[in-house]
Amino acid sequence: MAQGDSTDDKCHQEDLFQELFGDDISERKTGDDSSSICSSSKTDERMDGPTPDGQSPDDTVSSDLVSKIIRIQLGQPALPDRRAVESPAPGFVICRQALGSELCELYFEWLNTKYFCNTPYLQSSDKERSGAQRDLRRVNQGMHFGALSDNLTPLGFLANACLNIGQLLPKDLVGSRRTDGPFDQAIINLYDPGEGIGDHIDLLRFEDGIVGYSFGSSATLRLRRLSSEAEIDVATQYAREPVGGGVDDVLVKINAGDVYAMAGEARFRWTHGFPAQIDGGANVRGRRISVTLRRLQIA
């Protein structure tokens, strides 16, 4: 199914790339605490679904996986709305194991095939060895632009499923969403051992109410409360250095199938990030792929 291919979407893509990556390629994901690796997902083909002609074997694998995912989703009851949620910081809510393990594995495989089929697995030791010579073109991000309202697409299902989890998103946010679904942008991030993402606040051009699903390896998310407006300004630029004093750090272990949401205070006054290293070792021990769902503000 073609997704996100309207002219309007393309304009959004160009603006957003400019804002996210500037003229240079992205510097937002960190391979260690002092340097960055790049997203090379700046090409249109990474954003659109498989084209009818010129399908590669990966497209076929990908559509087989989609069929399996849809079959399971159709066969399972809607997510119950009385699931337990935890709230480790104001405005940050997490629902554990929102998706069953079979679905999680299929999602991981599908995302890996669709977005990262040419991204070799990187072990921490490879990363240390290659150091500054790391391949700057290594693809570790994919993007989707366009409505995510169709339950029969994998990303559309994720976007709708989280709305059924009571208390995950504030009621007024869910209620005020447009009829074409709550989210219209997804970013897919890949983390191999030794990789992370710096403390940041998501760009202000995204609306409040951000949701993240996790697949593959577990990882520890760091939430950090910012006390001054100056810190907040820095954090909105995807800070390369940790921002804030760190006295109020909240560490949240995120596992496959968990879904979290950030709104209000957690969205605007706390940073979030996955440090590359935790307690002297790699934060992510295997491959982790996340799907972050957001809505672009109307320009």
Ligand SMILES: O=C(O)CCC(=O)C(=O)O
């Ligand atoms: O990987 C994640 O769960 C978070 C990604 C993220 O914060 C972002 O892309 O802005």
Ligand SMILES: [Fe+2]
């Ligand atoms: Fe983020």
